[in-house]
């Protein structure tokens with residue numbers, strides 16, 4: 251659970267500059283108070299009333315030092331000088347010691363944390379992405395960072411200095427007429443308690459609103475991602491209605507709880523402030539008329555008290571805006587606090603270690619569950635010899651992809667271990683280890699950029715001849731060269747659309763480019779027509795036996811030639827052997843194969 255401490259921690263690297271710039275801004279707020287004080291003393295001078303000791307002392311010290319005599323003109327000069335210093339001299343200095351540093355800190359911290367957030371996005375375990383959609387994550391990060399950025403200058407440059415100013419006014423008033431100061435401070439205390447209580451309530455409502463907004467935005471992003479499905483099922487109206495309900499729920503909280511709450515707060519504050527000022531005016535007027543206070547002090551006290559009360563609105567506005575942002579800022583820190591787990595080590599740019607494997611993989615007594623108490627893989631013992639081709643088959647949900655996720659160290663085993671060339675993969679440098687593996691998924695991700703960029707994703711410095719060779723093996727070279735821009739064709743978000751089969755061939759070529767020791771095909775040829783699939787299989791014969799290959803396949807006809815076929819069922823390895831051996835066993839494999847052959851015989855797809 252994130253706390254206010256995390257928010258402070260956001261600026262930790264700049265704490266000394268922050269302390270100094272906040273102190274400078276606060277000092278300027280105090281310097282400002284010299285003006286009404288000096289004007290009050292000028293009034294006393296003009297109406298022949300006595301001046302305060304500090305003014306007398308200052309004028310006499312200057313007179314002694316310069317060898318002048320103390321005259322009303324000197325007093326006027328001293329007071330004018332104070333006003334000159336507090337206004338004209340201060341004006342050009344204040345922005346550079348205040349605004350400059352407040353924004354500098356906010357902007358630098360934004361850069362730091364945007365970087366850290368990207369780091370987080372890259373290192374979070376896959377599990378996190380199974381549970382949170384991209385829209386939710388992106389909105390959490392961008393809102394959190396931008397709210398931090400806007401809040402800092404407001405708090406450092408306004409809220410804190412203005413609170414210091416109010417305290418300064420309290421001190422001056424105490425010195426001039428302590429009962430007025432006491433009244434002022436008590437009324438401020440009352441306003442503060444009431445405001446904090448209201449804000450506490452409003453923050454809770456803001457948190458609810460924030461989660462509502464996040465849900466709406468996340469659904470909108472899902473609609474965009476899954477727009478084809480939405481349209482195919484003609485669900486536009488239903489989606490719109492669902493989002494309308496969500497937006498209504500948000501506006502209900504915003505208007506009836508939050509907005510109304512803030513307006514009530516402002517109403518109460520302004521009425522109370524005007525009431526206090528009126529009482530103060532009556533009180534100070536009474537003691538001035540009674541001759542217990544000079545006109546100059548009367549003016550100073552009333553002006554200072556008005557200045558203090560005038561700060562209530564900006565102070566509560568800043569506090570209010572911060573309260574509105576508080577929930578989303580905390581949610582950002584909760585995101586930043588999510589544990590990165592095993593993935594964390596893969597961010598070093600220069601490889602600290604280069605690995606090379608023969609591709610011997612040994613799963614030893616592996617058990618794994620995504621959630622406690624529900625093992626997905628049980629008692630997995632499997633030895634894959636270097637450069638063997640292994641097929642993982644079995645019913646949907648039997649755990650084939652999960653086994654591969656463990657091999658890639660996306661998750662750690664609950665018990666047992668996985669050895670690569672005899673070394674426990676948990677002990678290997680994650681980046682160096684993963685660089686020796688490659689996978690082609692059923693859905694191939696294409697980045698916005700040229701085909702060349704996509705092909706050399708794993709190795710941007712690749713030899714062009716290797717790229718072309720990989721494309722030939724994956725049977726994607728003809729398609730690429732037929733494009734007007736060839737390998738420089740832009741694909742992805744703003745480029746040429748690729749068909750499912752073309753994407754898969756591109757994915758295969760990209761994986762080959764990584765020149766891995768272990769190559770995994772996760773349903774990689776399932777989008778291809780039979781002819782293309784056969785062509786790729788024949789082409790892959792070229793690399794068969796040069797590295798370990800693991801093929802997850804539903805079409806059993808595609809893995810007949812594998813050195814070992816591993817049949818998974820409900821998380822257990824049910825059978826292992828060659829195609830012929832397993833057919834003779836007449837077990838699950840033979841059963842699945844006969845079903846598919848039967849479908850084929852009837853002229854249907856053997857999937």
Ligand SMILES: Nc1ncnc2c1ncn2[C@@H]1O[C@H](COP(=O)(O)OP(=O)(O)OP(=O)(O)O)[C@@H](O)[C@H]1O
Pocket residue numbers: 377380620621626644645646647648649650651652653
């Ligand atoms: N991230 C996850 N969190 C929780 N359970 C999961 C997760 N991913 C998969 N599972 C569950 O683990 C089981 C095995 O899934 P897995 O994807 O490994 O099966 P599979 O054999 O590859 O299936 P298919 O052939 O349909 O792709 C399934 O019951 C699935 O619901």
